[in-house]
Amino acid sequence: xxxxxxxxxxxxxxxxxxxxxxxxxxxxxxxxxxxxxxxxxxxxxxxxxxxxxxxxxxxxxxxxxxxxxxxxxxxxxxxxxxxxxxxxxxxxxxxxxxxxxxxxxxxxxxxxxxxxxxxxxxxxxxxxxxxxxxxxxxxxxxxxxxxxxxxxxxxxxxxxxxxxxxxxxxxxxxxxxxxxxxxxxxxxxxxxxxxxxxxxxxxxxxxxxxxxxxxxxxxxxxxxxxxxxxxxxxxxxxxxxxxxxxxxxxxxxxx
Amino acid sequence: xxxxxxxxxxxxxxxxxxxxxxxxxxxxxxxxxxxxxxxxxxxxxxxxxxxxxxxxxxxxxxxxxxxxxxxxxxxxxxxxxxxxxxxxxxxxxxxxxxxxxxxxxxxxxxxxxxxxxxxxxxxxxxxxxxxxxxxxxxxxxxxxxxxxxxxxxxxxxxxxxxxxxxxxxxxxxxxxxxxxxxxxxxxxxxxxxxxxxxxxxxxxxxxxxxxxxxxxxxxxxxxxx
Numbered sequence: 001x002x003x004x005x006x007x008x009x010x011x012x013x014x015x016x017x018x019x020x021x022x023x024x025x026x027x028x029x030x031x032x033x034x035x036x037x038x039x040x041x042x043x044x045x046x047x048x049x050x051x052x053x054x055x056x057x058x059x060x061x062x063x064x065x066x067x068x069x070x071x072x073x074x075x076x077x078x079x080x081x082x083x084x085x086x087x088x089x090x091x092x093x094x095x096x097x098x099x100x101x102x103x104x105x106x107x108x109x110x111x112x113x114x115x116x117x118x119x120x121x122x123x124x125x126x127x128x129x130x131x132x133x134x135x136x137x138x139x140x141x142x143x144x145x146x147x148x149x150x151x152x153x154x155x156x157x158x159x160x161x162x163x164x165x166x167x168x169x170x171x172x173x174x175x176x177x178x179x180x181x182x183x184x185x186x187x188x189x190x191x192x193x194x195x196x197x198x199x200x201x202x203x204x205x206x207x208x209x210x211x212x213x214x215x216x217x218x219x220x221x222x223x224x225x226x227x228x229x230x231x232x233x234x235x236x237x238x239x240x241x242x243x244x245x246x247x248x249x250x251x252x253x254x255x
Numbered sequence: 256x257x258x259x260x261x262x263x264x265x266x267x268x269x270x271x272x273x274x275x276x277x278x279x280x281x282x283x284x285x286x287x288x289x290x291x292x293x294x295x296x297x298x299x300x301x302x303x304x305x306x307x308x309x310x311x312x313x314x315x316x317x318x319x320x321x322x323x324x325x326x327x328x329x330x331x332x333x334x335x336x337x338x339x340x341x342x343x344x345x346x347x348x349x350x351x352x353x354x355x356x357x358x359x360x361x362x363x364x365x366x367x368x369x370x371x372x373x374x375x376x377x378x379x380x381x382x383x384x385x386x387x388x389x390x391x392x393x394x395x396x397x398x399x400x401x402x403x404x405x406x407x408x409x410x411x412x413x414x415x416x417x418x419x420x421x422x423x424x425x426x427x428x429x430x431x432x433x434x435x436x437x438x439x440x441x442x443x444x445x446x447x448x449x450x451x452x453x454x455x456x457x458x459x460x461x462x463x464x465x466x467x468x469x470x471x472x473x474x475x476x477x478x479x480x
Contacts, residue, residue, distance in 0.1 A: 001333075028333055185354040192353065196367060214353055218332050232311055232332035239313040243269030250270070 002064050004029050004201045005050075005169050010059030012049045018225035019045035023059070025203070025220065027169070032195060032202040034216030034233060036209060036248070042225035043205040044173055050203070051171040052084050063087065063169070085115050089162035093174035095154035098161065099146050105132070105157055106142040112165045131160040135190060152183035156190065163194065172204040176211055188214055209252055213237055221245045257286040257309060257421050257452050262318035262477075264301075264308060278304055280478040282318070284471065286452040288420070291443070293468035294456050300473050302456045303348075306423045309454070310345050311335040322421055340368055344419030346427045350398060350410045358401075359384070359394040362412045369417070383412045386442070388435055403430040408439070415442050422446055424455030428462050440465045 005027040012019035020042035027033050035043045048054040050061055052072070061072035065087060072080070084090075092098040099108050106128045113124055129139055135156035146154055155175065162170065175191070176184040192215060194200060206212050212219060212233065219233040221244065229242040240246045262282040268274045278301045286292045294302040307313040309320060311327055320327040323342055327335060339345075344365070352361050362380040363373075370376055384394060387408040393401065398409045411427050424443065428436045440462055447453055447466070457463050463470060 026333075031333075031336070182355070185356075188353050189356050196364075213351075217336050231329055232335050234312050235314060235329060235332075235335075238307065239266075241267075241314065246269050 001028055003027055003062075004064050005203075006062045007050050008060040008062075010046070010049060010056050010061070012045050012054060012056045018042070019054075020049065020222070020225045023049075023220075023227055024230075025050070027201050027203060029168070029201050030195070030199040031218065032204060032216045034212035034219045035203065035205045035222060036207060036212055036219060037222035038248075039207065041222040043207075043222055045225070046222065047171050047173055047203060047205050051088060051090050052080060053090065065168075085112055086165055087168050089165075089167040089170045091155075091158055091162055091170065091172040091175050093177040095146075095151070095158040098158040099154065101145065101147045103145070104143045105137065105146060105149070108146065108157060108161045109164050112161065116165060127164060131164050134194070135160045136186075150183075152179055152186065155179060155183075155187055159187075159190070159194075163198070163200075166198065168201060170200055170202045172202060174206055175204065176206070176208070184211070191215060209237060209249065221248065256288055256321075256323055257284075257454060258319075258321040259284040259305075259309070260319040260321075262308065262315050262320065264304065264313065264315045277479045278477075279315075282477040282479075284476060286421075286454050288450045288452050289447055291447050291453040291455065291466045291468040293463045293466070293470050294454065294473055295463075295470050296473040301477075301479075302473060303425055305473070306345070306425055306454065306456070309421075310343060310423055311339070342419060343421045343423065344414050344417060345423045346411055346414035346425060348425045348429070350406045352398065354399055355397050357395045358389065358398045358409055361398065361409060362416055365413060366416050379416060380412070383416050383442075384409075387412050387438060404432065404435065407431060408435060411439050411442070415446065418446065418449055418451070420451060422451045422453045422455075424453065424457075426456050426458055429458055436462065437465070 003026045007023060007025040010023040011021050023046055025033060035046060037043050049056040063070045063072050109128045109131055110124045113127060118124055128142060132139055132142060137153055137156055146157060149157060176187050179187065188211065195202060204215060216233040219236045220227050220230040221236065223244050229236055229240065229245045236245060237249055240249050259282055262279050264279040266276045294305060296302060304313055308315050314329050322338055325338055359380055362384060363376045366376045366379060389405060389408055398406050407430050428439050431439060443466060
């Protein structure tokens with residue numbers, strides 16, 4: 001099997017300040033990779049740099065589409081934007097960053113569909129209902145504005161909006177970050193189901209090790225912009241080798 | 256077949272004075288298909304550590320672990336993920352699940368990895384839950400509020416719903432009453448008869464004898480302790 005996404009020696013600096021340095025990642029179809037580390041460790045810079053939100057200073061990002069390998073940093077801007085609308089998706093920590101609040105819930109979901117050329121109202125409407133159902137939002141809310149939604153509903157709507165075009169690679173930055181724990185559990189369950197049903201490949205950033213343990217197959221531990229340890233998720237959490245990972249794991253409060 | 260050859264395992268606690276703890280030195284062990292091995296020895300001797308090394312949760316410093324001739328190598332996490340999907344099953348001591356997910360779905364999950372027929376998988380999950388005396392009323396509830404014994408049986412159901420060629424069992428009967436204990440032991444025996452290589456930790460003599468397990472005292476197969 002070929003990795004669907006591979007990142008080689010990626011660097012991103014802000015002036016002299018390190019954003020992230022020497023980062024590598026291999027993501028296979030159906031796999032979830034978690035990126036953890038304390039705030040300021042470069043997690044978000046990394047995920048933004050590999051998803052097209054930021055332009056890295058150097059490195060290589062290869063995306064396998066099935067019939068060709070795309071060098072993400074070398075392709076034209078228009079092809080890049082097409083990829084971002086179709087094959088890639090980005091779920092923000094704050095759903096308000098990923099949604100249009102003055103457009104109805106259904107309108108938010110249909111945006112990506114229309115951007116890839118779907119015009120048949122009936123088909124689009126049907127797809128919207130299918131996705132509302134998948135993320136457990138009542139159909140009757142389809143024409144409501146997102147601003148009338150709760151935090152958990154907004155996050156589920158953002159997930160539907162992103163997944164509607166069946167992207168192959170999903171980037172998530174703290175998707176359960178601002179949610180209370182009961183809503184968080186529901187989103188985690190939803191994400192796990194979607195990963196399995198749709199064979200999604202996911203890169204997820206979180207500072208919450210418990211979230212990563214439940215979702216991720218592999219993990220990258222970052223500190224000061226660099227990966228200090230990476231590997232199989234439960235191995236790195238159960239038997240951490242690097243002193244920083246040991247500190248991180250032993251700092252988690254037990255309930 | 257599970258094989259451990261000349262395994263050295265140590266823990267280095269960087270933040271606690273760089274303490275080194277040598278757990279195993281020159282550990283050798285082999286479990287054949289259709290065989291059950293029971294690890295014995297006092298608490299803290301590393302029984303669970305052996306299971307965790309085989310499952311890939313713990314790294315080892317030298318030696319070789321082979322599962323049906325596939326190497327467990329932490330440099331290639333993808334291979335371990337594939338092995339877990341297809342070859343190694345693990346019944347851990349404690350249930351670790353996403354809150355609010357119904358019991359039936361937790362039990363179905365491992366089988367859904369290889370079979371996408373929801374109805375067929377659900378039927379199998381219901382069958383094993385019934386066999387393990389988990390009442391129908393509980394199937395749509397999260398197991399997190401269940402009693403210790405019920406949680407353990409859900410964990411067993413999840414681990415045994417598939418026929419893995421290699422099976423790791425960490426105290427699968429520890430908090431069960433005698434009736435349910437026998438049910439779980441019979442299920443394990445069925446897996447043995449189907450040719451699984453099984454290695455486990457069973458706290459009581461009764462379970463080990465019932466399973467006709469080959470008992471291995473860890474202190475006798477490693478130089479470390």
